[in-house]
Amino acid sequence: MDYCLNCGQCLTDCPTSVNIPGIAILAKEKLHEKKSFKISEQLLQNGKLVSQLSSTLPTVSNIALSTTPIRKMIEYSTGLDSRRNFPQFSKQFKHESSKAEKKIVLWTGCSAQYNDTEGELKNSIEIFEKLGYEVILPEWKCCNVAKITYGNIGSALPDIDFNVEVLLPYAEKNIPIIFTSASCGYAFMHEYSQFIKGNSNLDKIINASVDIHDFLYSLFLDGDFADSFEPVNARIVYHDPCHLKSQNNKYGVKDLLKIIPGLDLVEIDDSCCGIAGTFGMKKENFDLSMKIGSKLFTEIETAKPEMVLSGCGTCQIQINQGTGLEVIHPVTLLNKSFQRGI
C-alpha cells in the first residue's frame, strides 16, 4: 500500500477510473491503527510546522541543510535522505493589498510561503493586483495533503476545521479561493470530499476553490488581460504536476503559457517526476524516486531548455535535483511578462 503515492494518475488513466488512491488511503489508515508512523513520516506530515520553524531563522536553516555532516545527522536521526536537495528557506513575508471591489483569497502553500516567497508568492500577488484585485492572504493551517496520503486522516481534521472557519466568510461572499500549489488545490478540490461527508461549510469552500492557472486563463478569455504582454525570449519546458492533472481543470497550463509572446515552449513526453510529495524525501525511497523521475529528466535534458516551469513545490525540488535546471512556478513567468502599472 505504501507504494501508492497518491499521484492520482488512476483517476485520469484507469479505464474504469477506480479510485485507487482513495482506497489505498483508507487501507493505510487501517494499517496505522496498530503501526505508528516513522519519525521521517511524522516530520514530513507536518511539513508546514517544520517549514515555519525553519523560516524563522532562514540563514541558519539554509546553512544547516547544505552542510553534509549535519545532513548525515538529520538522516540518521530522522530518516530524511541526506542526498535530497532541500529548498532554501526564505524570510517570512507579510503583505497587505489595497482595498478593491474585486477580491480573491490567495491560498499559497508552504512552498510559496516559506521557500519561494520572491517567486511564486510575490508574483501571484502582483499579477492579481495588476488585474485590479484585492488579494486576501488569510492565516491558514496546512492543507494536510501529506497526512491524508499517509492515511492519517483523523489527525488532519483539526487543521481542516480551522481552515474551514477561516475561509468560510469569504466563500459565503462568493470570493474565489485561488490555489497556487497543485497539491493544496488537490486536497481541497479532490481529497476532502471523499473522506469528510456531510460538512456543508466545507462544501461551500470546495465550491469556491479554483486553481490559479485555470482562474487566470478564464480571465484571459474574458479579455481581462488586454494585450499588455512583454515578450519573454526563453526556451522552456513545462511539467504538469500529478496533483494538477487529476484536478480535472477546464484549461491546461500550457494554454496559459502560450499567451506569453516569444516563449519557446518545447513539447516533451511528460511523466511523473518521482518525488510524490514527501515520498522521495525518505531515505528508503530516494533511489526509487530518482529512478521514477529518470524518464522525465532525460526528456527534459533532450529538450535543452533554459528553465522548467511547474506549479508544484516538490516537483520543482525533484526536477532541479534531477536536471540541475532552474524550476519556477508558471505564474512567476506570466507575471514577468504581464505589464500593467500597479
Add this chain to the structure above:
Amino acid sequence: MNNKTYNNIWQDELKQSLGSKVSWDVVTLQLYSTAACFYEISPLAVVIPENVDDIVNVINICREHKVPVLPRGAGSSLAGNSVAEAVVLDLTHHFGNIEILGDNKVKSGVGVVLNHLQDRLKVDNKKFAPDPSSGNVCVIGGMLGNNSGGPHTLKHGNMYKHVDEVSIVLSNGKIFKAQNILLNEIVKLDDFHRPYYKKVKSLLESYSVSIDEGRTFTTKSATGYQVWDILTDTHLNMASLLVGSEGTLGVFTDAVLKVISKSPKRGVISFYFNEIENMGKAVQHLRSLGASAIEFVDHSFIELALSFKPELKKFLPEHVRYLLYVEFEGNSLDEINLKFSDAIETLINKEQLAEVGAYSTDEAEILEIFKIRKAATVILNKIPGQEKPVPFIEDASIHPDIFPKFLVDVSNLLNKYSFKYVVFGHAGDGNLHIRPLLDFKDDKTYKAVEEFMDNFVELVIAYNGSLTGEHGDGRLRTPYLQKRFPKLYPLFEEIKLLFDPERIMNPDIIVPTNKYQWNENLRYTPEYKHTLTNSGIDGSNWINEIEKCHGCGTCREYCPVFIATGEEEATARAKANILEE
C-alpha cells in the same frame, strides 16, 4: 477444483534453489490470484525467474514433486488463462531482450511489452502484425500463449502466422527449439529434438482426416491446439503448433518473430446501416476490396455512448443501428482515395446497403472518426451500479459470411434471458466481443447464466464457429473443448502427453487433468461477501470502487512506481486485489 495437498519439501527446495526470487506470502499470492479475467485462484507460490536456468530449476523441482507450474505474462488475459493453483512464473521482470535479426525478423524475449517492441520496430519503419488492444501492457509471452489477434488479423492472421521459432522449456527441464522446418530435415535434427518432430508429424498424419473435418468455419480462431495448416507437403511448422498452447506444453522464453513493413498511408471510412443483413453483405464486399481492418459496433453500443455523451450525436444520424469502421492501407493517398470511392460505389450506389459516414486519410481526423467507438469502450467499464460487463461470451468467431445471422440469433438468445448487453468486435473476421451487463452476485442471474452459457455454446457449434477468435480457451472454454472437437480431442491429449507427460504445465487448461465447470473459481458469485475490516473501506461506495477494478492491468502502463520497479505489487490493480479479499 480438487483441493490437492502437496508436501512441503518442494517449498524448501525452491527456496534453496531460488532464494528471494520465490515467495508465497499471502499478499503476493493474492496479487497473482487474478488477471483481467473474472476468476480468482490463489497460486501456490510466485517465482520471478531471472534467466532460463531459474526456469529449469523450478520445473525440475516441481516435476519431482508433481507440483503444477504456470507461466504468466502481464495478466491481461480475459479467459482465466493465467490463474491456477500452481507455482506461477512471472516472466515480465526479465526476458526483455529485443534483438533485430534483419531479414524482417526480430528475436524477442517473452517479457517484452508489445508496444515497446512496436516502438523499437518503428525506428526501421516496421511493425509486428498482431495488435491486441491491450498492446500497452500485454507481453510477447502471453501473446504466444493465447495466439493473440487484433483488428488487423483480417489482413495478417493471428499470432501463429508470425512466429518463426520458439524456445520453450519443457516439463522434463530441457530446452526445446520449435521451428518451421523442411520435412526432409527432420532426420538431421539432434537426438533430443528429432523424436518430437517425428511424433508430431506422425500424429498429424494419422489424424489428418479429423483435422480437416474438425476445422472451424472461421477466418480466425485461437481454440484448442493449433493443429491446422502446420503440416504441409514440404514443411512441419512446430513453432506454430506451440503458439496458443497457453502454458500447457512448457514455458516459452523467447521467439523469433516475423515483422512487416509499415504501410506508408492509411485511411478510415465509416458506414451506417439500419439492417444487419445489409451490414453482412457490406462486409463481404469490403473484404474483397482488400480492407485491412473492418470493425463494428451495434446499436447497444451506440446508445451507451450517446446516453453518457450526448454531444457525440453530431457524429452520427439518429436512426443508425450498426456502424462499420473500415481501414484501407496503401502506398499513396491516391490509392486509398480510390479504394474509398470503390467502396462507396459498391455499397452505396450499386447495392444501396448503407449510408456513408465520415472518412479521412488524416491521422487527427481518423481519431475523430473513432470517437464513438472509443467513448463507448471507456463508458462500458464505468457503468455505475452492480451490473458490470462480464466477459464470458466475449470472443466467439463465426465466418464473416454468416456472422450477421449468428448475431441475430445471439441477440434473440440474450433477449430471451432479458440480459442487457453491448456488442462490438472485428466484423471482418466475424469475431464478436459481446458483453452482457450482469451481476454474478445475484443468485437468479448466476443460475440463468449457467443455462445461457450452454445455449450459447450450442449456437456457436451449430454455426461451426470457434469459441474464441483471439483470447484463448482458458478456464472459460476448456470445459467445452471435448464437446466442440470430439474427434480432435484425443489428438490434443496426445500432444499434451508428448510434451508434458507428467501433466504439470498449467494442468487445468485445454486438456485438463481433472474435469471442471467454467463457472468454478469465479471472483464474484452469490456466495461472495466483502469481509468487514472495521475501517472506512467498509462503506458501500468504497467497496464498489474496489469491485470496479476488473484487473485489466492498464495501470502497468501508467503507474509511475510500476514503471520504475516492474513489480506487480506496485500496480493499482494490486491494491484493489488485496482489498477485495
